[in-house]
Amino acid sequence: MSFPWAKTYTPTNPFMVWMDEKLPLPRLVYNAVGGGYEVPRNLNYMWNFGFLAGLCLMIQIVTGIVLAMHYGGNTAVAFDSTEHIMRDVNYGWMLRYAHANGASAFFVVIYLHIFRGFYYGSYKAPREMIWLLGVVIFLLMMATAFMGYVLPWGQMSYWGAQVITGLFSAIPLVGDALHTWLLGGFAPDNAALNRFFSLHFLLPFVILGVVILHVWALHIPGSSNPTGVEVKKESDTVPFYPYYVAKDGWTVGLFMVIYSTFVFFMPNALGHPDNYIPANPMQTPAHIVPEWYFWPFYAILRSFTQDFLFFPAKLLGVLAMFAAILVWFFLPWLDKSPVRSGGYRPLYRKFFWVLVIDVIILGYCGGSPAEQPYVLVAQLASIYYFLHFLVIVPIVSSIERPDPLPFSITDAVLGHDNAETGAAAAATKA
Structure with missing residues (x-):
């Protein structure tokens, strides 16, 4: 974002002046990650x-x-x-x-x-x-x-x-x-x-x-x-x-x-030690597991073990796995709170840390064998995961009473609000 007080690129070297006229790449870099x-x-x-x-x-x-x-x-x-x-x-x-x-x-x-x-x-x-x-x-x-x-x-x-x-x-x-x-x-x-x-x-x-x-x-x-x-x-x-x-x-x-x-x-x-064994289509590994960074979504995939109406469990698992990421696309409109930062949203902050714990649990279950109690725990954690984004976030953003925001970033850093409030209070008492 360009602010009126941002520094401007002013080359002094003759070659850089010529370069800035013909191909202003240094200006682009300066404005993107430099002093501008x-x-x-x-x-x-x-x-x-x-x-x-x-x-x-x-x-x-x-x-x-x-x-x-x-x-x-x-x-x-x-x-x-x-x-x-x-x-x-x-x-x-x-x-x-x-x-x-x-x-x-x-x-x-x-x-x-x-x-x-x-x-x-x-x-x-x-x-x-x-x-x-x-x-x-x-x-x-x-x-x-x-x-x-x-x-x-x-x-x-x-x-x-x-x-x-x-x-x-x-x-x-x-x-x-x-x-x-x-x-x-x-x-x-x-x-x-x-x-x-x-x-x-x-x-x-x-x-x-x-x-x-x-x-x-x-x-x-x-x-x-x-x-x-x-x-x-x-x-x-x-x-x-x-x-x-x-x-x-x-x-x-x-x-x-x-x-x-x-x-x-x-x-x-x-990594997984089985990947140092050449691929053998005739021998299934005892425990097929993806890389660790897929484990939370793999746990959601495996949470569906029963067909529902005419929807097979496999299809429901696939839809839920992709929905677990696609729901992030709608987050800007699901969260209607006028306050952005969780630092000023006490109720939202609590549910955020519950979500962090929930995702860690999903990851642990995703890397574990597809047996009890891991499947049941993953099912409960999957339910909460979707509840967080589709139910909890919209409700919390509607009923929450945020903490007072600072007037500006400078006031939040230097405490001008507190200093001015204290000075005003002292003047009132005097």
């Missing part, structure tokens, strides 16, 4: 996860391109080419572990980014488009991650593809034909692997394009902030550079320490 972009002065560390998500995307694209140079997208050699990368390619083990753990790091950062949006009401007007594009990015990430999980062509890769693509067969009338079309046959084989490989390579660049739209949409209304109060005066903002560049830089350093710890010291902690 004004940001609320009270952003906390929860606002660093957007930058970290961009870093994770770059790590995935760079490592993925190099890995694709050595990968064989054929069922006869896919598993062996993965082992070739690990054993024979110079630093191939590091690239593969960086890519595999980078996916987990990406989802950790994105989940924190999403739940920050839930808490601080980042989906509210005038930032609905930013939120909607963010949900699209998440859906693209899930598709990309699933297809990438298939590529090593180990046991869990094969059977994960069998289970997830089999969900489409639950669609009435066209389900079986759609399932066959997706796989290029009646079971995961060479055609399916080729399709997943090509799409897994393509989709990160699609995500990058949507991320650019996401950032563009962000720059129109400007960043939100923990108070939810819009910018009113010059003292409410500071330039993105150098203040938030330094702050993001510190977070990047901490992130790289944690990320490197997983890559170099426990690279398989978040």
Whole structure:
């Protein structure tokens, strides 16, 4: 967002003056992430996860391109080419572990980014488009991650593809034909692997394009902030550079320490050992489970164990799994509270933390065997998940009495409201 007090780009070097006239790329960068972009002065560390998500995307694209140079997208050699990368390619083990753990790091950062949006009401007007594009990015990430999980062509890769693509067969009338079309046959084989490989390579660049739209949409209304109060005066903002560049830089350093710890010291902690066994269509694993970042939605999928009327349980599970994400699209209109930030919404804040616990429970049940008591707990947690978005949020936003908001971001930071109130009270007593 452009404010009257924002600095303008004024090149002095003759070459940069010429460049600014012919292709104003430096001006674009300056206005996007430099001193020309004004940001609320009270952003906390929860606002660093957007930058970290961009870093994770770059790590995935760079490592993925190099890995694709050595990968064989054929069922006869896919598993062996993965082992070739690990054993024979110079630093191939590091690239593969960086890519595999980078996916987990990406989802950790994105989940924190999403739940920050839930808490601080980042989906509210005038930032609905930013939120909607963010949900699209998440859906693209899930598709990309699933297809990438298939590529090593180990046991869990094969059977994960069998289970997830089999969900489409639950669609009435066209389900079986759609399932066959997706796989290029009646079971995961060479055609399916080729399709997943090509799409897994393509989709990160699609995500990058949507991320650019996401950032563009962000720059129109400007960043939100923990108070939810819009910018009113010059003292409410500071330039993105150098203040938030330094702050993001510190977070990047901490992130790289944690990320490197997983890559170099426990690279398989978040993976499944069955994926180091070559795919065998004749031997079903004892417990088919997706990657950990799919577990909450996998638990919702498995919560439907009985047919309802003429709807089969499998179809209901598929619809509920997709609805669990699609409901986020409607959140800007389900939450009618005029106050954005959960910091000033005491009742909403309590239900937010219940939702966090609920999602953690869903994740635990999704990674557990499909047996009791996990199925029952997942069913109860799934019911609450949908109640939160479809019932609790609209009701709370209608009946809640929010705490008083500060007049401006500066007052929230420096306490001018309190100081002025105290001075007025003292003057009245005198």
